[in-house]
Amino acid sequence: MTLLTALEAPPERSYDDLPRLMSLMxxxxxxxxxxxxxxxxxxxxxxxxxxxxxxxxxxPARDRFYLSKGHGPMAYYAVLTAKGFIPEAWLPxxxxxxxxxxxxxxxxxxxxxxxxxxxxxxxxxxxxxxxxGLRAQGLTSRxxxxxxxxxxxxxxxxxxxxxxxxxxxxxxTVVVVDNGSSTHNRPGAIAGRFxxxxxxxAVVDGRDHTALERALTARIEGRPTVVVxxxxxxxx
Amino acid sequence: xSDPRQRFAQTAADLVEEDLSVALVYAEISGQYFGDVESRHxxxxxxxxxxxxxxxxxxAGLALAGMRPIVxxxxxxxxxxxxxxxxxxxxxxxVGGVLVGSGGSFDIxxxxxxxxxxxxxxxxDTLPGWTLHVPxxxxxxxxxxxxxxxxxxxEYVRVVSQQNAQAFPVRPGRFHVLRRGSGATVVAVGxxxxxxxxxxxxxxxxxxxxxxxxxxxSRTLRAVLASPEVVLVEPxxxxxxSRLVADALSDVPHRxxxxxxxxxxxxxYGTARQHVAAHxxxxxxxxxxxxxxxxxxxxxxxx
Numbered sequence: 001m002t003l004l005t006a007l008e009a010p011p012e013r014s015y016d017d018l019p020r021l022m023s024l025m026x027x028x029x030x031x032x033x034x035x036x037x038x039x040x041x042x043x044x045x046x047x048x049x050x051x052x053x054x055x056x057x058x059x060p061a062r063d064r065f066y067l068s069k070g071h072g073p074m075a076y077y078a079v080l081t082a083k084g085f086i087p088e089a090w091l092p093x094x095x096x097x098x099x100x101x102x103x104x105x106x107x108x109x110x111x112x113x114x115x116x117x118x119x120x121x122x123x124x125x126x127x128x129x130x131x132x133g134l135r136a137q138g139l140t141s142r143x144x145x146x147x148x149x150x151x152x153x154x155x156x157x158x159x160x161x162x163x164x165x166x167x168x169x170x171x172x173t174v175v176v177v178d179n180g181s182s183t184h185n186r187p188g189a190i191a192g193r194f195x196x197x198x199x200x201x202a203v204v205d206g207r208d209h210t211a212l213e214r215a216l217t218a219r220i221e222g223r224p225t226v227v228v229x230x231x232x233x234x235x236x
Numbered sequence: 237x238s239d240p241r242q243r244f245a246q247t248a249a250d251l252v253e254e255d256l257s258v259a260l261v262y263a264e265i266s267g268q269y270f271g272d273v274e275s276r277h278x279x280x281x282x283x284x285x286x287x288x289x290x291x292x293x294x295x296a297g298l299a300l301a302g303m304r305p306i307v308x309x310x311x312x313x314x315x316x317x318x319x320x321x322x323x324x325x326x327x328x329x330x331v332g333g334v335l336v337g338s339g340g341s342f343d344i345x346x347x348x349x350x351x352x353x354x355x356x357x358x359x360x361d362t363l364p365g366w367t368l369h370v371p372x373x374x375x376x377x378x379x380x381x382x383x384x385x386x387x388x389x390x391e392y393v394r395v396v397s398q399q400n401a402q403a404f405p406v407r408p409g410r411f412h413v414l415r416r417g418s419g420a421t422v423v424a425v426g427x428x429x430x431x432x433x434x435x436x437x438x439x440x441x442x443x444x445x446x447x448x449x450x451x452x453x454s455r456t457l458r459a460v461l462a463s464p465e466v467v468l469v470e471p472x473x474x475x476x477x478s479r480l481v482a483d484a485l486s487d488v489p490h491r492x493x494x495x496x497x498x499x500x501x502x503x504x505y506g507t508a509r510q511h512v513a514a515h516x517x518x519x520x521x522x523x524x525x526x527x528x529x530x531x532x533x534x535x536x537x538x539x
Contacts, residue, residue: 060302108330115300116328119320125290126325129261129297129305136259136279136303156321159290167282 013082015043021078024091025101037179037206037231038067038146039075044212045144045175046083054084057112063141064130066115068123069148069177070104077101077110085112121154123147124174128160131172131224144173144216149190150182158193165197168222175216175227177206181234194226206231237399241338243374244395245269247381248306248336252277258306258385259298263291265309266338292318292335296325299333304385310344311337311394312353319359326390327363333391334384340396341472341497342511345504352511354497357472360392361450367408368450369393370426370471375403376447383408396471398427398508404445411453413460415443420465420530421457423477425449428469428517435522439530441467452477454484464490467529469522473497493529495522 013021018039045065046052052062067076077094080086086101094101100109104118117123127145134141147157164172176190191201202215206229215227245266251258252273259280262270267283274281280303284291288309295307307314314337315322326333337356344351360366367389369380377395383406384391404412411423414433417440424432425446436443442460446453449470457466466481468474474496481492497515504514512518516525 064300106328116324119324121289122293122321122324125293125321126297126300126329128290129294129299130301131297132279132282132294133259133298133301133303136298137301156289156293159284159287163284163287163290163294 012084015047017082018043018075018078021081021088021091022074024088025074025077025094036075037148037234038069038072038177039078040207040209041146041175041177041212041229042075042079044209045216046079048209048213049216050144051141054112057085060137061139061141064114064127064143066123066127066130066143066145067105067113067117068115068127068145069120069151070117070123071148073101073103073105076105080110080112083112086110120148120151121156124157125160127172127174128164128169131164131169132167134171135169140171142171142173142219144175146175146177149176149178149180149185152176152190153182153184161194161197161199164224165194165199168198169224170219170222172224173216173227174224175229177229177231179231179234180236191226191228199223200225201228202226203228203230205229238374240371240374240377240395240397240399241266242269243377244308244336244338244381244393247378248308249273251306251382251385252280255304255385257302257304259303260306260308261291261295261298262307263288263309263313265313288313288318289321292321293325295333295335296321296329296331299326299331300329304388305333306336306381306385307333308336308338310339310351310353311356312339312351315356315359315392316353322360323363327365332388334381334393335391336381336393336395338395340394342508343397345506345508345511348505349501349503354472354499357392357394357449357470358476361476366390366392366450367448369406369448371395371406371447372400372426372429372445373403374399376406379406380448394426394472396427398471398512400427400429404447406447408448409451409453411456412445413442413456414445415441416460416462417441418462420463420467421461422467422469422526423457425468425470425477428471431512431517431519431522432469434519435526439526449477452480452484454480457481457484461485461488464488465493465530466490467493467526468495469517470494470496471517473499491529493525495525
């Protein structure tokens with residue numbers, strides 16, 4: 001990093017800054033469950049797991065994070081701000097006509113955003129393709145994709161579970177933020193679906209940073225990894 | 237003349253061999269042609285199984301990783317079944333890729349409606365920025381694919397069995413002027429050309445040939461236009477290019493006849509040739525339509 005960019009880089013912020021950054025978007029201290037269910041997973045990924053930062057956002061060998069569940073992206077924008085990808089000044093006017101920050105993120109508009117999401121069931125299949133592409137180019141970087149438990153309703157995800165398991169894509173990690181929001185929810189059933197297709201699975205407390213870090217950094221040779229991060233039930 | 241689909245498969249395999257950035261993703265279909273290249277390059281030739289939503293997004297995900305994907309299955313499953321994946325995986329992510337749909341409107345006539353996709357090109361035409369290749373000859377299939385893969389844009393290549401006697405160069409954005417006349421201008425798209433040439437024999441009309449239909453070459457259409465009558469002959473849904481003609485001639489009072497596949501489901505099996513005739517796209521059908529459209533005009537049948 002050059003001295004100039006070091007001087008221009010915004011100050012690094014901590015986990016404790018995230019509620020304030022989110023309140024810049026919500027206008028108060030209350031945040032929707034959909035936005036906050038992902039907060040700890042996102043923070044641990046960008047703070048402890050992913051090898052990517054504002055200075056390496058275009059590096060072909062960077063780790064990729066795909067937010068497949070594009071709904072409620074306030075926590076995502078807050079973490080990207082805290083990590084210096086986007087300026088804090090963007091947050092208050094989010095979702096306005098001139099803002100690059102929408103209710104669903106757009107990779108063309110937001111530095112550090114790797115995929116444009118919003119329609120459910122696309123990010124995970126995209127991540128399978130990217131994992132294949134990194135592997136074909138001999139790159140050792142990883143792809144981590146975040147889906148919601150209700151997002152797994154979409155059948156396209158199950159096509160991806162099967163193929164990634166069959167091909168043994170060990171550079172792919174799916175993190176399922178499980179707040180029990182799927183209408184036809186069978187508690188505890190998610191990990192088993194992945195294991196059945198040959199995945200390595202871990203079920204952790206989605207608020208426990210140490211447990212999340214351990215699960216999200218695991219890389220099992222020849223098998224993709226799923227981390228089910230359990231958080232408070234959305235409708236409880 | 238070689239078979240267009242086999243030529244596609246051979247060219248795709250050659251491109252995988254020639255260029256390390258090229259990946260071929262398919263969903264069982266045409267797998268009989270890909271065995272050799274898949275065994276040599278299992279990292280860049282991937283059969284995803286019968287999973288078309290995944291097929292398209294795996295292609296887009298490869299593009300996000302910096303590769304140039306060729307994504308292939310029948311046009312019906314590629315464009316119609318996985319349309320949102322095409323819209324969001326490529327255009328919305330702002331990455332490029334080459335989609336190759338085979339089968340077209342009636343290659344698999346005996347398979348019935350499930351395997352007939354006259355809506356592939358019109359659906360793709362709702363998305364901005366795609367180059368739409370409609371090759372009418374195996375040589376054009378190879379040229380389109382090589383040109384498409386060499387670039388970085390979004391390209392759809394429609395590969396069908398029916399082909400014309402002669403191949404023409406592939407030049408996106410430029411139609412070929414095959415005949416100049418003083419009457420109507422007939423635009424033949426892809427494999428309809430031979431029937432158009434036969435149907436217009438002896439008529440004082442101009443004939444343009446389009447083996448790439450988007451971008452639409454409005455400039456050549458205007459330059460050639462002798463009388464204010466345009467006839468489109470397209471091998472997918474009739475009228476797909478009508479709005480482009482309307483835009484090109486917005487300042488010219490004109491008449492348009494748009495021939496192509498009719499939208500109603502005819503519920504017939506049989507052969508592609510029979511379906512071409514049923515939709516009035518054989519030479520006799522095109523001639524009948526021209527006679528009715530140009531009745532009383534000075535550019536009627538000569539002699």
